[in-house]
Amino acid sequence: MLQMIIVFVLMLTGALLMLLAGIGVLRMPDTFLRMSATAKAGTLGAGLILLGAAIYFNDLAIYTRALAIVVFLMLTAPVAAHMIGRAAYFDGVPLWTGTVQDDLHGHYRRSTHSLEADMVPLPEQVNEVVEADDYAEEG
Amino acid sequence: MSLFLLNILLALAWAALTGRFEPVNLLFGFLLAFALLWLAFRRRNEGRYFKQVPRVFELLAFFLIDVVRANLRLARTVLSPRMNLRPAVVAVPLDLKSEAGLVLLINLVTLTPGTLGLDVSTDRRIMYIHTLWLDAPEQFVRGIKQGYERRLMRILEA
Numbered sequence: 001m002l003q004m005i006i007v008f009v010l011m012l013t014g015a016l017l018m019l020l021a022g023i024g025v026l027r028m029p030d031t032f033l034r035m036s037a038t039a040k041a042g043t044l045g046a047g048l049i050l051l052g053a054a055i056y057f058n059d060l061a062i063y064t065r066a067l068a069i070v071v072f073l074m075l076t077a078p079v080a081a082h083m084i085g086r087a088a089y090f091d092g093v094p095l096w097t098g099t100v101q102d103d104l105h106g107h108y109r110r111s112t113h114s115l116e117a118d119m120v121p122l123p124e125q126v127n128e129v130v131e132a133d134d135y136a137e138e139g
Numbered sequence: 140m141s142l143f144l145l146n147i148l149l150a151l152a153w154a155a156l157t158g159r160f161e162p163v164n165l166l167f168g169f170l171l172a173f174a175l176l177w178l179a180f181r182r183r184n185e186g187r188y189f190k191q192v193p194r195v196f197e198l199l200a201f202f203l204i205d206v207v208r209a210n211l212r213l214a215r216t217v218l219s220p221r222m223n224l225r226p227a228v229v230a231v232p233l234d235l236k237s238e239a240g241l242v243l244l245i246n247l248v249t250l251t252p253g254t255l256g257l258d259v260s261t262d263r264r265i266m267y268i269h270t271l272w273l274d275a276p277e278q279f280v281r282g283i284k285q286g287y288e289r290r291l292m293r294i295l296e297a
Binding site for chain 1: 160161162206210213214217218222224225226227228229230245246248249250251252253254255256257258259260261262267269271273276
């Protein structure tokens with residue numbers, strides 16, 4: 001009985017997290033914010049659902065597999081988010097107009113793709129923040 | 140590290156001897172073996188391991204609490220009609236030097252809802268984090284440094 005309650009709570013929470021991620025994707029105004037909503041809520045939601053499944057079957061083989069899936073998800077999802085975010089920023093995908101601070105601006109060196117801790121000298125500084133009024137209203 | 144291996148082997152031995160390979164029993168075996176190893180090795184020059192294990196558990200607990208808190212805030216933001224967003228890309232100076240530490244730090248930050256590790260400067264001095272809610276820049280930077288970086292440094296570089 002207790003086991004079923006735990007399974008129920010875990011699966012429901014996982015599904016709710018995924019639903020939130022979905023709503024977040026629909027409502028967030030720019031790429032980075034949308035990624036913020038999905039990259040982790042997906043991982044955590046999947047993790048909770050897997051844990052629920054493992055507890056439901058209560059078998060070591062299932063536990064091991066669920067753990068392996070969760071570990072690999074947690075290792076790979078942030079890396080993917082980092083690569084997509086980096087590529088998007090580098091390509092000049094506009095940040096939402098409500099963004100209050102952008103410390104990354106002007107730190108990418110276009111010629112070598114390296115990210116400098118200090119400001120890159122002006123001629124290289126091409127990563128202009130494009131005004132994106134229409135963009136924000138689309139969603 | 141060899142103590143960690145010994146600890147795992149003892150936990151497996153415990154599970155084998157009790158005949159139950161359930162996660163709870165394995166965890167209990169691990170804690171039992173940890174106490175045993177502490178009794179046996181605490182006077183030798185290997186005290187580091189006995190500090191690291193509790194710190195790993197402490198980091199996990201801190202991370203889980205942070206995740207739950209951030210998830211609740213994310214839920215409130217996403218569901219409110221006027222999303223209270225204050226997104227920002229914040230530069231966080233790094234003290235952590237090891238590669239494994241950096242990977243762990245940026246993964247933990249990304250897995251916390253609301254923050255996204257965008258990039259680390261090529262010379263590994265600064266980490267750029269995208270956040271959904273920037274209340275106060277100094278406070279945010281301090282939160283990352285005190286919360287995750289300090290804990291990771293105490294585990295990896297102590």
